[in-house]
Amino acid sequence: MAVAAFQINAQTLDEVLNKNIEARGGKEAISKIKTLVAECDVDAGGQKLPLKLYTANNRGFRMEMTIMGMDNHMVVNTKEGASYFPVQGQKAPEAMPADMVASMQSSFDLAGEFIGWREKGLNLELQGEEEVEGTMCFKILCVYPNKKEKRFFIDKESYQIIRENEKFEVNGKEMDANQDFGNFKNVDGYTLPFSMSGQMGAMKVSKYTINSELKDALFEVSKK
Amino acid sequence: MNSNLFLFILLIFFSPFQSKAQDGINSSTFNNIQAVWYGPGTLSGRITAIEGVYNDPKKIVVGTAGGGVWITENGGATFKNKFEKYCQSIGAIAIDQKNPKTIFVGTGESNMRNTVSYGEGMYVSQDGGGNWKKIGLDSTEHISKILIDPTNSKVVYVAAPGPLWCNSAHRGLYKSEDGGQTWNKILFVNDSTGCADIVMNPNNPNELLATTWQFRRTPFSFNSGGKGSGLFKSMDGGKTWTKITKGLPEGDMGRIALALSPSKPNHILAIVESKVTGLYESNDGGLSWTKQSATLNVEARPFYFSTIAFDPKDDNRVYRPAFEFSISNDAGKSFTEASNEGVWLHSDHHALWINPNYTNQLWVGTDGGVYLSNDRGASWLFLPNLPVGQLYHATYDFKTPYNVYVGLQDNGSHMAPSQDFGGVNNGSWRALFGGDGFWVQADPDGKTAYAEYQGGNAYRIDLASGKGNPIQPTVTDKEEKLRYNWNTPLVLGTKNPKNLYMAAQYLYKSTNQGKDWKRISPDLTTNDPLKLKQEQSGGLSADNTSAENHCTIYTLTESPLDENMIAVGTDDGNLQITLDAGLTWKNVSANYAQTGIPAQTWITSIELSKFDKNVIYATFDNHFYGDFNTYVAKSTDLGKTWTKLSTPDLKGFASKIKEDTKNKNLLFLGTERGLWISTNAGKTWFKFKNNMNEMAMVRDIQIHPKEHDVLVATHGNGLIVLRDIEPMRAMDSSTASKTIHVFEIADSDISYGNFISGFPLNLGWEAPNKDESVAFKYYLKKRMISGDVEIMVKDMKDAVIRKMEGSNKKGINEVNWDMRMTPPKVAKGGSKPDYGGFVAPKVLPGMYKIVFKIGDSTYERKMNVKLNPKSTMTLEDCNKQFAAAKQCMKMHESLAILVDSVSVVEAKLKTGGVQKDIDSIASFKNTLLATKNSSIFADEKRLREEITELYSKICSQESSPGNLQIENLNKLEKELEKSKAKWLKIRKENNW
Structure with a gap:
């Protein structure tokens, strides 16, 4: 046992990454995910707000959400992004700031940062261990080619990512945000989180659909 | 999962129900209890260092005497607490201007007053303050200056005066040539003399001038000055030194502060403490000196005021922040005092940063916070958002809400309500008394307070008139x-x-x-x-x-069980007890000395148990003799014998021990390195870290016996409050060993009505009010990786009133219920948002079932919702309000079905229907909800909006519906029925 404990403490970056990849479904399986659709609810004061997220690997992302009886959406593709939130008084889709678009584009990769990270030009560093609300985690720093930084906290027992921390700029203001993941379940051989929460609220996923057809038109930025 | 996008989504809206959480009884077990920072921000605290980024001067790093490091990236609009895990006493800061994300912090302030704390060496951040690494010089205890070679960022100098209370070899001037990985001591005089200051010629970084300082404090004296003090010059980066005496005072010198003109590096000023302290000037790089002036502000308290600076572009302009802020336009030959235009500039200054690219801009650190001038000191702005007050003591009263009272270093005594409209902000605080504030008490008559300034100058204060009477x-x-x-x-x-x-x-x-x-x-x-x-x-x-x-x-205290029993602790090692109101006294210091507690230690606090008259707790502080160990002990026989409660993990000299008011095994300990808690009568301790700086200097602790809040008086993080510690009382090792534990739910009072707080007051630092919700708490031994948590509120007939998601974290998780129903579904598809879908009525007083579904397990608890006795509503009012609200909810849901039906037909017609029909449907739909105007400046009230307006008022008022509200309700009901009938007719006529 003592030897095993020593080995756990001395895990390398690749060992931790590989265990996480395995815990999520394995490299081969994960690499086959081309599209992912998540149907979710956000609890806002007792009201469930339906939310649908579409991600197409390296192509784009779309979010649709109904708030206060109004349909809103946001879309980002490899070139641009726009949001349309009539609930905030917008009359037409508005272009998103370039820094936000760039920040979101780095998340189109459904395989995640850990698979093929060297080839993707990412820089990963195992920064030891850190406690996340009482749970010991491996802490991994990821630096993207555009210098963006994200920290991953991987639960030492399950090897699932239970927290991501990211600093990014919006309109010149630095944002420092955590988001937590939980309720991991198997979906067609992949382990995915069915609950997500950030500093502003919580989201529950009711269904994931993997590899359904998502046409390019879904990710086009509409001008009206 | 696309995490960035998720973040963006969540930025848009807010869920009021935040699940919080915490384990194996440590701080994370109680993650549902997060420290609330009360500040005050209006008085702030002693600032010890300020540095800015030359090329981006809105980025400023502030070091404080007891509140760690705060960084602003927006010119002071907001500050972020960046040193939460580390020593809070900051001595010096330096930013690598070639790579401004690299920041060096030297801990242990060097303003060597009696209450100064101690440091733990040097730290560096490579990411602008996000993460820190310790890099040595751990035993220096006080650091006064850090200099980085502007031509080679790997070369760093650290001036360490060293320990205050004892001899030590860990003093002097240190140099690193590898960015702080290793250090060499390059200037050392003796064990009693450290290095106080250093300046460097920016055009020739090997040219250095450094000052050494011989000083010592004892608990009863201070000595600044001696043969060890001096001025030294090096031309080879510190390899060799020459002592400079030409033109300097003869005899012993004390602390010497230096300023080197960036625009003319041979021009240097020095404030030299000696028998006659004065300002000296050199125009040859420090080789020779001439005395310039000795105004009061120049010579004032050289051990405490060690800052002087040139304007970066004008070597005739000199600033001397000290007791006051002085300005010279003739290189120190004469000074004038800065005005107090704008705001009163707090006295006692220790830090100054001048923007080198815009020299009008000055950032000054005082004993009362940070000030900014944009006109070279002619006027000032105070930054009210730094909650770094240095409390000595805190207390409370029994009003509702209760008031808190605090005594602050150099900032007097103040009080504030524990809850205030919109939150407890800077405007909530009221000044009671001046000077340095210490103990402050609230008389049970509710009209009187007692406060003091240093040396026991105490006053009785009439809270209504504000007048005080001396009572010392x-x-x-x-x-x-x-x-x-x-x-x-x-x-x-x-x-x-x-x-x-x-x-x-x-x-x-x-x-x-x-x-x-x-x-x-x-x-x-x-x-x-x-x-x-x-x-x-x-x-x-x-x-x-x-x-x-x-x-x-x-320190002194009266027993909660017997007013004739009083215990007193002295600063010279006596703990004396009387059992007969002072007729006779017994000194028990020889008894606790047998546990190894040194004889002369100060007794910093005594706690006489409220459960057993024989039980006494005490904290002992020996740091005045250079010993920073934690000493805390307990007696169970009136002081005859003692047991040490100190365990190896406790750190920092101890200032306060407090026994809980309900659970005798629950103890709180305040040390110079944090707040420690024991749930097993002191056998083991854990440090409380939840939203609290891990090394906060905790000098006092009080527990409100009715509100169950813990008031933590920190000496640098202001007043911290832990709200509602009932979960701590209920947690023991047996509960902690369970996989899941669901706590019982106490009876809860339900209140009606909403607080109207209006616009934000923009008064700087603010503490949020307590949540009025009832908290459902459950404990998870481990974080639940799979499975979710759902909590259902049901009535006694099992009808579901509300569903909430719970969190899955290790420790105690908390889900707050605002005692409202589930909001209704509202009609969608309008041109304006309708908030009716976020409004729900309060439930009726009565019994409810709370069902916890945690993973595969289900637990049920009952709770009793009682009408708040202070409410102006009767049970009949509650019933009437509820009935009217339910009626509105039914209307909303009925209207939603109707609008959905219309929208389906509308959508079909738009793909090939007749324009006349499309217009007709649109026109009908527009009677049901707003469909034309999307601007918030263009009202368009239709049936949906009218229902929402009435509904939200009914749900938020503290009364039953008024007569006109009932009439309005009936009118809307009729309109809805008419609309439904009309739609049926339209559909039939058109066969839609």
Whole structure:
């Protein structure tokens, strides 16, 4: 046992990454995910707000959400992004700031940062261990080619990512945000989180659909 | 999962139900209890260092005496707490201007007053303050300056005056040539002399001028000056040094502060402490000196005011922040004082940063926070958002909401409500008294407070008029002199709060609010004449402001079980107890000394148990003799024998121990390195870290017996409150060993009505009010990786009232219920948002079932919702309000079905229907909800909006519906029925 404990403490970056990849479904399986659709609810004061997220690997992302009886959406593709939130008084889709678009584009990769990270030009560093609300985690720093930084906290027992921390700029203001993941379940051989929460609220996923057809038109930025 | 996008989504809206959480009984077990920072931000605290980024001067790094490091990236609009895990006493900061994300912090401030804390060496951040790494010099205890070679960022110099209370080899000037990985001591005089300052020629970084300083504090004296002090010059980066004396005072010198002109590096100024302290000038790089001036502000307290600076572009303009802020336009030959235009510039200054690219801009660090000038000191702005106040003590009263009272270093005594409209902000605080604030008490009459300034100068304060009367016991012909500690105990009785106590070397008691006093003890101290020579204190500069008063009573307390039992602790190692109201006294110091607690330690606090009269807790502080160990002990036999409660993981000298009011095994300990809690009577301790700086200097702790809040007086993070510690009381090792535990739910009062707080007041730092929701708590031994948590509120007929998601974190998770139903579905598809879908009525008083589904397990608890006795509503009012709200909800849901039906037909017609029909449907739909105007400036009220307007008022008012509201309700009901009938007719006629 003592030897095993020593080995756990001395895990390398690749060992931790590989265990996480395995815990999520394995490299081969994960690499086959081309599209992912998540149907979710956000609890806002007792009201469930339906939310649908579409991600197409390296192509784009779309979010649709109904708030206060109004349909809103946001879309980002490899070139641009726009949001349309009539609930905030917008009359037409508005272009998103370039820094936000760039920040979101780095998340189109459904395989995640850990698979093929060297080839993707990412820089990963195992920064030891850190406690996340009482749970010991491996802490991994990821630096993207555009210098963006994200920290991953991987639960030492399950090897699932239970927290991501990211600093990014919006309109010149630095944002420092955590988001937590939980309720991991198997979906067609992949382990995915069915609950997500950030500093502003919580989201529950009711269904994931993997590899359904998502046409390019879904990710086009509409001008009206 | 696309995490960035998720973040963006969540930025848009807000869920009021935040699940919080925490384990194996440590801080994370109680993650549902997060420290609330009350500040105040309006008074802030001592600032010890300020540095800015030259090329981006809105990025400023601020070091504080006890509140760590705060960074602003927006010119002071907001500050972020960036040093939460590390030593909070900051001595110096340096930013690598070639790579401004690299920041060096030296811990242990060097403003060597009696209450100064101690450091733990050097830290560096490579990411602008996000993460820090310790890089040595751990034993220096105080650091006064850090310089980075502007041509080579790997070369760093650190001036360390070193330990204050004892000899040490860990002093002097240190140099690193590898960015802080390794250090060499390059200038050292002796064990009593450290390095106080260093300047570097920016055009020739090997040219250095450094000052050494011989100094020492004892608990009863201070000496600044000696043969070790001097001025040294190096031309080879510190390899060799030459002592400079030409033109400097003869005889012993004390602290020497330097300023080198960036625009003319051979021009240097020095404030030299000596028998006659003065300002000296050199125009040859420090080789020779001429005395310039000696105004009061120049020569004031050189050990405490060690800042002087040139304007970066004008070597005639000099700033001397000290007791006041002085400005010279002739290189120090004469000075004027800065005005207080804008705001009053707090006295006592320790840090100054001048923007080198815009020299009008000055950032000054004072004993009362950070100030900014944009006109070279002609006027000032105060930054009210730094909650770094240095409390000595805190207390509370029994009003609803209760008030908190605090005494602050150099910022007087203040009070504030624990809850205020919109939150407890800077405007909530009220000044009670001036000077340095220490003990402050709230008389049970609710109209009077007691406060003091240093040396026992206590006053009784009428809270209504604001007037004060001096109450300090004065000397009579029975005493020679009264010795009051700098921080004199001023304490109300615990068993009998009509007893007011004050102590010098004797204990005094008053039963009429301090008007008359009775001395109820002999001299309870050692009365050692060797320790009573305060008038000689100071060394080269006489400095005796009661800070060095010794052989005094430092703490006292009356037993909560017997007002005749009083315990007193002195600053010279006596713990004395009386059981007969002062007739006789017993000194038990020899008894606890047997546990290994050194004889001369200050007794910093005594806690007489409220459960057992024989039980006494005490904290002991020996740091004044260079010993920072944690000493805390317990006696169960009135002080005859003692057991040490200190365990190896406790750090920092101890200032306060507090026993919980309900659970005798729950103890709180405040040390110079954090707040520690024990749930097993002191056998083991854990540090409380939830939203609290891990090394906060905790100097006092109080527990409100009715509100169950813990007030933590920190000496640098302001007043911290832990709200509702009931979960701590309920948690023991048996509960902690369970996989899941669901806590019982206490009866909860339901209140009606919404607080109307209006616009934000923009008053700087603000603490949120307590959540009025009822908290459902459950404990998870481990974080639940799979499975979710759902909590359902049901009535006693099992109808689901509300569903909420819970979190899955290790420790205690908390889900707050605002005692409202689930909001209705509202009609969608309009041109405006309708908030009716976020409004829900409060439930009726009564019994409810709370069902916890945690993973695969289900638990049920019952709770009793009772009408708040202070509510203006009767049960009948509640029923009427509820019925009307339910009626509105039904209308909303019925309208939603109707609009959905219309929308389906509309959508079909738009793909090939007749335009006349499309227009007709649109027109009908527009009677149901707003469909034309999307601007918030263009009202368009239709049926949906009208229902929402009435519904939200009914749900938020503290009354049953008024007569016109009922009429309106009936009118809307009729309109809805008409609309439904009309739609049926339209559909039939058109066969849709």
